[in-house]
Amino acid sequence: GAVVSQHPSWVICKSGTSVKIECRSLDFQATTMFWYRQFPKQSLMLMATSNEGSKATYEQGVEKDKFLINHASLTLSTLTVTSAHPEDSSFYICSARDLGGRAMDTQYFGPGTRLTVL
């Protein structure tokens, strides 16, 4: 099946630093990728929709200047958490829609990145 990778799988950083997370579709092209955040014992919350070659669409309450998204190619989207603070500690998961898939709703999730900000 389709594979989506994320890097890094976990990161620990000091407060105030920036962290970049990569999301790659390994065997299919994805014009649209989604970024989610999941806090402990809570559900996945959509942060933004990343569109190849255009600006990302952010959900209400998500600061676009803090969570920078770049979708430079059909197989790569990056999320940069700028000036990270302890409250940004969370599990960040990306997903990509396989345009070539038989089911247009098919989304494949990356393995997630666990961010801990000290």
Added chain:
Amino acid sequence: RKEVEQDPGPFNVPEGATVAFNCTYSNSASQSFFWYRQDCRKEPKLLMSVYSSGNEDGRFTAQLNRASQYISLLIRDSKLSDSATYLCVVILSGSARQLTFGSGTQLTVLP
């Protein structure tokens, strides 16, 4: 009111038991429905899509009731490996095909 609501559980059942999860959604124009499974500290994985006619995949049966805006998942002959959090997922009308997740129902199958 949340867009997708689930009983958080936890459900603790013995091996071999039958267990059912329920989910309700608030937007009557919702288009597509799924059950995902998420293991601890892992990404969610698609378990099955849910259709109005109901569908079955081995020990798993999913049902959709559009009139009641209700989705269910039935697991028969539960295995230890079924222990996970089960997420009800909906694609809302007009949402550009974005997935909206319920908060999940935790299942533990006991030996």
